Amino acid sequence: MRIVVLDDYQRVARKYGKFDDDVQVLHEHLADPVEAIDEADVVVAMRERTPFPAEIFDRLPRLRLLVTTGMANAAIDMEAAAAHGVTVCGTEMHGSRNTAELTWALILACRRHVVTEDRALRDGRWQTTVGTDLAGSTLGLLGLGRLGSQVAAIGRAFDMRVVAWSQNLTPERAAEAGATWVSKHDLFTVSDVVSVHLKLSPRTEGLVGAADLAAMKPSSILINTSRGPIVDQDALVSALASGSIAGAGLDVYDAEPLPAGHPLRGAPNTVLLPHLGYVTEGAYSSMYEQVVEDIAAWRSGSPVRVLAGPTLAT
Incomplete structure (x- = not known):
């Protein structure tokens, strides 16, 4: 199973999330991410840094799980994800200030x-x-x-x-x-x-x-x-x-x-400033930890914090 983490600008994803060594972490923003993730089964998106409109899902037939930090993401076409059989899971946001x-x-x-x-x-x-x-x-x-x-x-x-x-x-x-x-x-x-x-x-x-x-x-x-x-x-x-x-x-x-x-x-x-509103130690720690949880739960057949997709678990 191939897992790709997108947009790790600060190179901290592995610090805050206990990803397996074979997980690929990309640090540079890709205007068109398809070539980098077209063989991925699981993709992790940091907030709205990389949009996932319907046409992106059309080009990613292998994708089965998309994890986004946060429990909402306006840059992801949730209906298109569900139509393509992609489960979308989120994470709760740490702190409120x-x-x-x-x-x-x-x-x-x-x-x-x-x-x-x-x-x-x-x-x-x-x-x-x-x-x-x-x-x-x-x-x-x-x-x-x-x-x-x-x-x-x-x-x-x-x-x-x-x-x-x-x-x-x-x-x-x-x-x-x-x-x-x-x-x-x-x-x-x-x-x-x-x-x-x-x-x-x-x-x-x-x-x-x-x-x-x-x-x-x-x-x-x-x-x-x-x-x-x-x-x-x-x-x-x-x-x-x-x-x-x-x-x-x-x-x-x-x-x-x-x-x-x-x-x-x-x-x-x-x-x-470069969209730093949510970029704090506490928020990153909480989000990346839950990203790892989301992937593990989905792999076990019991996805959690599901936002869209074929299995609307809680």
Whole structure:
């Protein structure tokens, strides 16, 4: 039986998961993975790094088990997997604050010019920027679910006013999370920090567009640790280039890894991270351990944490 682990960027899969020596671990991202995995019976995918649309399953007749870290993966066509007789299993995510913590790393890095000052100091310069206070400013949250509520709590600890909006959010639910419901337009106009915490879906793709960015204060910043396509990327690049917003902190992009020469790589006043929201010691340890469990359980005929496929076990 051939098992292939994809997208082990940090070369840590064997550290966190007790894989057999004959398991093949690939470290570089493959835009088209079929040639590398066409003889595999089992493939392990790290989150949404490698998409598995229907046409990929068409080209992998030998594949029988696809394990994804996390209990949901929008990059996998679950119906196509089931139609091709492929069982898809997931793993539970360790901890619940990984992405919320990284959101605040980006907010603080942008507001206090951490990257700019680090580079300036290494170049021999001292104190080149003036930071912006968080206390007394307004934090606007697009989405107030689990992650948005965690970010809201930290915002209140910084003595920020917290406002929120999403398509289904009510004033009552916002108040329960310590936020004030506002309209989408008002969120963009009053917020000093706008942070995105929505799931990507047809309803949210392109939700933040040019008009929303134009409504922001010139002193405001945008943070996105959810999914790149929620924000109109071209509109964001234009807003940054024109200086109509003060900056952006991004952990997610339309295409990942972010291609060489992409306009965002040269955009001013940005802090760019390579989708690190879930990348922590605790999360990796938990996920890779459960990946090994999933493979063993499937091989024994009793798959666990099944998301799709011919055997919908639990």
